Amino acid sequence: EVFTALADLEDLLNTEAVLIHSLENYIRAEEVKIDLLKSYADIYNKQHNKATEDVESYVANPLNAYTLVKRMTTDWQEVESLILTDVSKDYMANITYAKENMKFPTDEDLNGAAAAVIRLQDTYRLDTASLARGELNGVKYSSELTAADCFELGRQSYNNGDFYHTLLWMREADDRLNREYNKTVEKSEILEYLAFSSYKEGNINLALDLTNKLLEMVPTHARALGNKAYYEEEIQRGSYKKKGDDETDDVVENEGVNILRFDPDRERYEALCRGELKLPEDAAAKLKCRYETNNNPYLRIGPFKIEQAHANPDLFIFHDVMSDEEIKTIKSLATPKFRRATVQNSVTGQLEVAQYRISKSAWLEDFEHEHVAAVNRRVEDMTGLTVSTAEQLQVVNYGIGGHYEPHFDFSRKDEKNSFKSLGTGNRIATVLFYMSDVEQGGATVFPVIGAALWPKKGTAAFWYNLFPSGDGDRLTRHAACPVLAGSKWDLRPLLTLYGTLLVEEWRSSWTDQKNHHYCFPVSSLSVSLVNVELPANQ
Ligand SMILES: O=C(O)CCC(=O)C(=O)O
Numbered sequence: 001e002v003f004t005a006l007a008d009l010e011d012l013l014n015t016e017a018v019l020i021h022s023l024e025n026y027i028r029a030e031e032v033k034i035d036l037l038k039s040y041a042d043i044y045n046k047q048h049n050k051a052t053e054d055v056e057s058y059v060a061n062p063l064n065a066y067t068l069v070k071r072m073t074t075d076w077q078e079v080e081s082l083i084l085t086d087v088s089k090d091y092m093a094n095i096t097y098a099k100e101n102m103k104f105p106t107d108e109d110l111n112g113a114a115a116a117v118i119r120l121q122d123t124y125r126l127d128t129a130s131l132a133r134g135e136l137n138g139v140k141y142s143s144e145l146t147a148a149d150c151f152e153l154g155r156q157s158y159n160n161g162d163f164y165h166t167l168l169w170m171r172e173a174d175d176r177l178n179r180e181y182n183k184t185v186e187k188s189e190i191l192e193y194l195a196f197s198s199y200k201e202g203n204i205n206l207a208l209d210l211t212n213k214l215l216e217m218v219p220t221h222a223r224a225l226g227n228k229a230y231y232e233e234e235i236q237r238g239s240y241k242k243k244g245d246d247e248t249d250d251v252v253e254n255e256g257v258n259i260l261r262f263d264p265d266r267e268r269y270e271a272l273c274r275g276e277l278k279l280p281e282d283a284a285a286k287l288k289c290r291y292e293t294n295n296n297p298y299l300r301i302g303p304f305k306i307e308q309a310h311a312n313p314d315l316f317i318f319h320d321v322m323s324d325e326e327i328k329t330i331k332s333l334a335t336p337k338f339r340r341a342t343v344q345n346s347v348t349g350q351l352e353v354a355q356y357r358i359s360k361s362a363w364l365e366d367f368e369h370e371h372v373a374a375v376n377r378r379v380e381d382m383t384g385l386t387v388s389t390a391e392q393l394q395v396v397n398y399g400i401g402g403h404y405e406p407h408f409d410f411s412r413k414d415e416k417n418s419f420k421s422l423g424t425g426n427r428i429a430t431v432l433f434y435m436s437d438v439e440q441g442g443a444t445v446f447p448v449i450g451a452a453l454w455p456k457k458g459t460a461a462f463w464y465n466l467f468p469s470g471d472g473d474r475l476t477r478h479a480a481c482p483v484l485a486g487s488k489w490d491l492r493p494l495l496t497l498y499g500t501l502l503v504e505e506w507r508s509s510w511t512d513q514k515n516h517h518y519c520f521p522v523s524s525l526s527v528s529l530v531n532v533e534l535p536a537n538q
């Protein structure tokens, strides 16, 4: 499928260019055909008119008699065969070629792309009308949606059994349709979806009203007639129970799956994604930053600029640790290798695709380019951990609404096959390079501790997943928020080997970080390192 990564959507534009070109060629071929037919008609008309001016003398002329007969036999056959000539063949051949040899979206892609819009709408609390105007959080990015575009979002929600969003999008489709000069969808179709979803959402009277409205437009509509009778009967019997009447808690049964209506963990996660939860001021004021060489004299990029984004557990941001050239190389090496990212099923141990992780990823090895090797070396310099047993470098690209729901990067003891294929131990630490700025959304958030890291091109996030004892730190639970606008590129080596825990050393010589933003002023040449005593970790 193609909706999972923006890199693939760029390929779709190439396919679309071929489609448009073929369509234009086809239209031209049809026009040539019509022009030819018009010129035949013209000639026939002229000769016919001439003949009717004086019928008798016209037919008395043997040449005229001959041409009249010829016109209506061989000439006319030519016209007929021209009419029957199928100029669509070339067009269809081009389309078939494009479908077989170029990236082409499927129905599954449409469903995925629609689900992504709905996910963004929920996570970022976007109102339907603004979204339909092409606005994301007040910023206008794209052209407006037509009534038919909104209708399709409603239809996709309906197919997913999501009647709440069906109603939102069908109402929007109806609003837009009323204002549309060239109508893009039938009102009766909208009414049918609105009626049935209203019933499903517990409003049977509205469902009946809407069905009656539909029947005014299409009196013979068979399904509507059936539904009307059913709704009327239910209302009369008074047996219809409003949704929610008999629900005592927040759990609803949906196709056998318990869905938590109100999930505090989820609320926190989404609030962090929206940037609504900030670290308490006193906690933020205690955060530090520092220049660090980790005693490595060969650091060609100069000392690392390390910013502490959270304490206990420590989260760090390394500034300017990847150059634009390296990023360019790594993106172009990864793009042809992209596959939908998989997750390990904790019960079966199998790798599988899942809705909760939507992105494309590819793996790179040192020999593929010096820039890959350079980044791997830099990870060792940054962390003091060795990457020799790290998995390869993983490049990840998140597309429309691409996200990774809250998870741990370490594996729990009860999980099957964890890291078996790697022949290594558990993941000590996570390093996550951001290879792009993200216009909106796409933060890395830690719902348990209430921290959010915002992607910035060339920076890297770093934290330990394990305590020195080897036990996992459950406070490191984190997620990649859905990308709202832009494209998000990550690069992550997964560190699995033991190394010196540098953080303790860093802690002994922190620089006071009075204000996050001015921690590393762009033009500062000399920075005094102030040693501050810090309480020991845990
Ligand atoms: O991309 C992010 O912000 C987080 C990604 C992540 O958690 C992971 O890849 O394990």
Ligand SMILES: [Fe+2]
Residues within 6 Å of the ligand: 407, 408, 409, 478
């Ligand atoms: Fe992760």
